[in-house]
Amino acid sequence: MEFYTFSKDKGIKISNFNSNFIMSRIIQMQKEVQIGCIYLEEDGIIGYHQAVVPQLLLILNGEGYVRNEEEYFKVIPGDAVFWKKDEWHETKSEIGLTAIVIESEELNPALFMSHKL
Structure with a gap:
């Protein structure tokens, strides 16, 4: 898991x-992207799972926590979290959050x- 900022x-x-x-600037793609x-x-969760393709999660508002196989990290607006293919991860929020997710084999x-x- 890597952390970036687009603040x-x-x-x-x-x-x-x-x-x-x-x-x-966030990303430029030539290949297929979703x-x-x-x-x-409130109390929402994206359950613990493996990334099928590389994923980039861009936090727009609210706040929450992401985790890898070991620990949780707080995320706030302007944070971008990148998971490589097959990396285990979870996202949750006590107060709610809105995020954009970008998925593609080409993410960098x-x-x-x-x-x-």
Whole structure:
């Protein structure tokens, strides 16, 4: 399990075409990819299982915990959690959270995002 950040302070200011916004790059894909939005309600859980393909979980709001085979880690908005194929993991939240999940054989978040310290 690896931790990255896509928080606003890691983004770049875009001004092309009279634009005025900050963008945090996340991933670029050439192969098949599946993207979904996960809504964990209060006391919600994504049960302990192996990743079928590499997975990237982007926490948008709320908070919760992810775990690997050994321990739990707190996640908050702006956190990105990466699991390699076959890696065991679980996600849970006491108060609820919303996240985007990206799944693809080609995932390499280190190309665009900084590791979380």
